[in-house]
Amino acid sequence: MNEDHLDIKTPEYVSIQFQLAGLGSRAAAFIIDQLLLTVFNILTLVALYFVMDGMSSMPFFLTDSMLPVAITIIILFIVNGGYFFAFEFFSGGRTLGKKVVGIRVIQENGHSITLLSSFIRNLIRIIDSLPTAYFLGILMIFFHSKHKRLGDLVAGTIVVHERKAKRKKKLTPIEKEIENRGLSKDDLFIDEWTLKSVGMKEWKLISTYVSRFHQVPLEERNQLTKQMAEILFPKLGMEIQGKSESEMEDTLLSLYLLLRDEWEFEL
Structure with missing residues (x-):
């Protein structure tokens, strides 16, 4: 196996290959994130300056000059401290910098990063940044065989390159069916917490359903649709x-589109 690639076998015995993100791509993403945070910090301080300047013309007994300062400190602490944690969990392991570079954080088993893992790896970020300029983290990523920093080791995570969804020049029969029905993944709203409960098992079910959609008679397809709905809808x-058979089909096909970006990809 190439040292820049990692093969993972899921609990469903499916082998998935990931391309590991090295020091260069991770550093580029980090620099972008830090630039964004720096811009936010500067704008926040500028806003504080104008607020304080406006308050200086008011009678002292009508103002509490320390209140805007305290609020600003709290905002800066929350944003700078929670930026990486929040984006990595709620945006599928991607901060804004990682999205630009095309990398993401995942669990070592190939699943999406969990709330606890995101919290741990970003809490350990404090140690990785020691003694200065992220020195320890850089050394760890450079020398570790899987390009892990200390936070990744403790949290059980890896950083990999995004994998693009397969694009075919000619539409498949199911893609034509979806297009004719005017369906899209935006037709189905599923909150982030619920979506994270959907794993490889559910993806294999829905992809099997889609692959058999045009291969079985209508009556058998209606039975299959009902069975799939009974498993996945709850x-x-x-x-x-x-719901009619047609409505259940539309929902299942929209679900397929929604999950495809997460599970059907290639290096």
């Missing part, structure tokens, strides 16, 4: 009762 907080 997990996603959806009601089955009152």
Whole structure:
């Protein structure tokens, strides 16, 4: 196996290959994130200056000059301290810098990063930044076989390059079906917490359903659609009762589009 690639076998015995993100791409993403935070910090301090300047013309007994300062300090602390944690968990392991560079954080088992893992790896970021200029983190990423810093080791995470969804010049029969129905992944709203509960098992179910969609007679397809809905809808907080076969099909096909970007990819 190439040292820049990692093969992972999921609990469902599916082998997935990831391209590890090295020091260069991770440093580029980090620099972008730091520039964004710096811009935010400067704008916040400028806003504080104008607020304080406006308050200076007011009678002293109508103002509390320390209140804007205290609020600004709290805002800066929350944003700078929670930026990496929040983006990595709620945006699929991607900060804004990582999105630009095309890398993401995932669990070592190939699944999306968890809330606890995101918290741990970013808490350890304090140690990785020692003694200065992220020196320890740089050394760890450079010398570790999987390009891990200390936070990744403790949290059980890896940073990999994004994998693009397969694009075919000619539409497949199911893609034509979806296009004819006018469906898109935006037709189905699933909150982030619920979506994270969907794993490889559910993806294999929906992809199998899609692959057989045009291969079985209509009556058998209706039975298959109902079975799939009974399995997947409750997990996603959806009601089955009152839905026609056509409506259930549309929902399942939209779900396929939504999950495809996460699970159907190539290096």
